[in-house]
């Protein structure tokens with residue numbers, strides 16, 4: 001017995017030792033092993049062996065390969081050898097490599113996309129009850145090892161060497177003189193940018209998951225809120241998630257319901273407690289206590305009692321996100337901080353451009369004019385929560401029942417909508433042949449959930465329009481959304497099939513496809529045989545978008561400035577961050593919102609949950625509408641279907657260049673402000 005134990009210990013010590021060994025070896029293989037001298041020597045060798053025409057690209061290519069080359073990819077000598085033998089030294093060789101990579105990537109991405117589509121069908125399409133296997137395949141990503149494979153077989157390095165990455169700044173400076181082919185080369189350079197190591201990615205994922213969990217569990221028990229005189233204003237069982245449900249409850253109280261104003265004011269007070277973290281810890285997600293938000297006391301055993309505030313947890317969670325991004329910074333040579341990754345990288349618009357646009361908008365005199373209209377409609381002075389005014393909802397002159405009766409008889413199932421696409425596109429003014437071609441490239445399927453538009457990734461594949469059908473066919477709400485999705489599918493198909501180079505397929509960012517979806521959706525009545533959209537309804541929709549953009553742009557400005565502050569104060573703790581967020585939010589409120597809505601020093605704009613769980617994303621929301629407005633203005637008096645075909649075949653160049661080519665000016669809020 002004793003012997004066996006000794007033996008076991010010996011074996012496990014040996015196992016432990018070999019495990020550490022393997023780990024050490026694996027870690028050693030992950031070390032970057034090419035210094036600048038080695039990179040220089042590779043460049044020197046290439047220059048000696050060839051007559052290089054584009055030395056800027058050569059330096060960029062070799063240096064970028066060096067930045068990403070690890071011990072496991074080869075020794076320093078092997079690196080030099082690789083660069084020398086894989087450098088496409090003439091324009092002809094470079095073009096030949098480009099063609100090969102282009103065909104290969106279309107094959108790979110197109111194939112993976114088809115696998116995704118097929119494996120997720122049970123999850124996405126209306127059908128039998130889901131089984132465990134459906135859930136597993138639904139979550140499975142067959143392409144998750146693709147990037148690793150392409151680094152291992154050195155296709156990634158071959159691509160980087162010959163088609164280096166350019167930052168947004170470089171693309172904007174040099175891109176105007178680039179040919180379409182050179183733009184396609186530059187897009188090839190965007191594919192293999194450095195990835196942080198797995199442990200850093202894990203840090204980011206953990207920080208995001210913590211934030212997600214924090215936000216997802218932040219419910220306010222509305223039935224336990226008390227006015228100072230002890231009355232309960234909200235239904236006993238009402239539970240609202242911050243901030244979305246709280247905001248929506250403010251919105252729904254614009255209807256003529258009892259105590260509406262009192263309820264809206266109380267929700268505002270609750271929101272401020274959340275931002276300032278004075279909210280009692282034990283009223284969050286907890287229905288054991290009644291809470292008086294005005295005196296900020298809770299009721300314990302029938303008596304008012306002082307309470308422990310949440311403190312700074314909200315900002316601790318945000319700080320945690322910041323710390324994870326700081327780790328990513330170390331591996332991100334192109335975009336060295338989270339702000340530039342979100343704007344220059346993902347959106348491809350400089351943060352200064354966004355700030356300038358948003359500031360121009362929120363400080364426009366038009367805001368006061370719209371505010372005056374709202375005040376008149378409400379019959380009172382505006383209050384700060386009216387930032388969520390919801391009364392500009394369009395009401396069509398045709399009743400929704402009549403419209404639904406029509407859509408249900410026209411579209412009893414998904415197939416009927418599918419068949420009708422060419423006819424609908426002809427009604428929009430697309431030439432018959434193009435309408436037929438687009439109809440053939442889009443498949444309509446009945447969705448299990450709310451529906452979506454899923455584009456193809458290769459030119460011979462189809463785009464998919466998933467739409468929800470209610471009993472007895474498509475009701476008008478469903479039809480209206482399906483026309484929105486059709487706008488996406490038409491964009492997806494044109495920007496894939498009609499773009500000259502596969503690598504330029506698509507649009508610069510999601511706002512550009514949203515814009516076309518809005519353009520289609522707005523014209524849905526035309527498709528039902530009504531002459532045109534109701535002008536009164538269109539005006540209401542515009543005002544609604546205008547006011548919504550005013551609100552969200554302020555929130556986005558707070559978000560941006562908070563991240564700037566964190567980078568300027570990297571050693572700050574959660575309490576300092578709390579003070580900073582409150583001050584930034586107050587400052588923006590006082591400048592652009594107080595003049596219209598009142599309320600001195602209100603940090604209300606910091607209430608958005610996105611700031612905590614998906615920071616630096618908010619600016620994307622208003623952008624789709626800004627672009628839509630510019631396009632609509634441009635379409636006026638023109639054959640808009642023809643323009644859609646031209647504009648969406650520009651493909652994925654930089655956003656500002658796309659806009660210049662599309663409508664002759666950069667992205668701007670002016671058309672929106674002028675109307």
Ligand SMILES: [Zn+2]
Nearest residue numbers: 484488514517
């Ligand atoms: Zn959409």
